[in-house]
Amino acid sequence: MLKTFSVEPRTGVRRALHAAKKRNEIMNTSSKQHEPDALLPSEFLTEACGVPAIAYFRAGLPGSPIIVGLPGGGHLARVFYGHPGSSAEDFLDRWLEGHGLGLIALSYPSDHRAFRRRLPNLTVTDWGNAAAATIAEIIRTRGLHGPIVPVGWSMAGRHCRAFNIAARRLGLEIPGFIAVSATPPLPCMVRAKPEGERFTPEGFWKTGNDDAGLSVRNKSFLYDINWRGTEIIDAASYAAYYIVNTPIRLRGEPNQRRGLERNSLVDTISDLGTFSYIEYPFTGVIAPTRTSDARHALTDQATWGFLNSQKLFCEYSAANPMSAPGAWDQLRNLAVQLPSHLCRYVEGGHFFFIGREGAAQTASHIADLCKKLEDLQVTIAQLLRQ
Template identity: 35%
Template sequence: MQQGSQSSIPLLYPGEVLDTIAGFPTIYHYQPASDLATRDQRKPLVLCVTGGLHLARVFYGGHRGSSPSNFLAYWLNKLGFGVLSLSYPLETDPEIMPVTAAEFRIQDWGQQAAVTTEKIIREKRLGTRSLILISWSMGGRMVVPFNMAAKELGLEVLQFISFAATPGISSLRAFPTELTCRTSGYFTALSHLDVFYQQVKEMEELNEDRDIIPRDIFLREYVGATPINLIGLGLKYDGKARFVRDEATHEEDTRVMDFENFPLISAIYPTSISDASHALADKATWGFLLTYKLESMIGNDGLRNFQAGTKWEQFVELVHGAPERMCIPVPGNHFFFVGEKSSRRVAERVAKLITDAKRLQNEVFELLAKKH
């Protein structure tokens, strides 16, 4: 296990830890709530899981010359939340993590994230075993495997918040056809990295033209090649030099229709045409899954208890209105949570969604408890 400091291990940022967990390399970064005097031990840990081709540094920054206030973790800390940010195995240039995970799958991702989270909660002696899962982009594919692994470790995932995330449905998002299979067995897509950085520049414009991440640092320290199994194209590395069709379906890996094993679902989605697919579809996509999650919470016994009448009508109204309450837009593109103004706004929206989710869940339980 290696810990980062600006002098001893230059490739790791301050506060980062490089480790092998659940059989694969990872980098994790934990930031406790800022104010020790007012820290609320009852608040859940916020877990931030990154997306395709990116290290979790997008949540906390840390490159030389960076401003912490340009990143989400800083503002969540100010609101009293501890934040754990996780990077799955990536191949970077220069190398940060050992490149040993070409066969890393969604199930491995969920297991590694859960074991890392339990480790931090135990080692830091946090006052809670409850957490909020934030997954960005491709990170939406690992929600159910993570939740199942977390339950086995005695953790409670109170809520999932999508950050322009994609659920584990095959080929739901278009991906560039020019995928490159590296000698490591990981994939990269250079044209996609150019698109990503252009969106970072757009976020700078939305944040009073303040620099967030210089291009050379972004390409060297924030992005990397990714295990092919994670992106939902039904491909795997053949162990030699190319990608071949995977025998297992992506839906088998992600268990996306296992509604009972989803946490309560919510979403923050961008409004910019630069991220048109998420701007147009995320409310409907995650609203669809939320609707079935709410149905799974009542089960057949709950339906029998409702029968017909006022209580049933109230529940129908609650379920139909839930996507509007729990899926909310913010200005920006795929990187809507970077930049000082934007990251602060998103942290406030996260806190509000946590409160709103508690209220929604209480309303469901109250209706289930009511007698005719």
């Protein structure tokens, strides 16, 4: 059962935002993250499977796909819809609306001040189950109809299989997943630090602000957001409205704790379901181009293309023998074409989808890939039926 809570934002938020524009007040802004009034007017708290989330909802055209926005490590789902005082045209939500697509954006439980309970050991499976149950309940209570298409950015690519399994178990129509500069559920793709990751006293992966303001990592992210020369999110607003510390197991990498209980490679593979290819969704890819995000720019098409090929083979293996004339040749051609057929590029780095031009292009690609994924399901069903 989904629980919904309301938290009324204080009138001081606007004053805090104005003050946050002064760089020398970044730390004061960050400290306010411990106040109880954490939600924006457009957000609400939900809970499913014992796991809370911050949710944002905007309806689309009846029957059109509903996009599920899943954020990456260290960030709230506001990366999809913005913060008070920002320009709506700099974020995906405005442009998705232009394509008739609805949006449900979910922020996983973190150390953000909205969450009364702390879940630093939340697993990928836990979050996949909770996110799918949350989406199912929002769809039911609001009388929505149409397929759902998860759009996972960065770390959220790790969650595609877990979400897909849970969503299908709940009867949701999910033609596929869209990876936005996202890492698939394949561990050891991210370089491990010899000294291990940093953790907060509560046990969260320290991806948020450090004691000196914005960390080096987040400063580089901020540069990536604003690279076009226009300041889309200033440093203080980024610190106040977007950054959180993250449950470490959502990252999908083993052995990241020093002096604490460690998650093994076997545990990680089991949680991610790395080799359960039949349980993956078909995935559309939107990748960056800049050297600042070189791994995604160089490997996303091939990496996700590999998983799509494995998924296609599993579907073929599980089906009855093909009897339609030429079906085998069509299936082979489809396998060859899939990596490029389901991949798009947008100029930019890890945050290419933030900023008017990047957001508009990304939304257009999402709308196109939704159609491609739906058509792919029909094509495969036709080729593999008796």
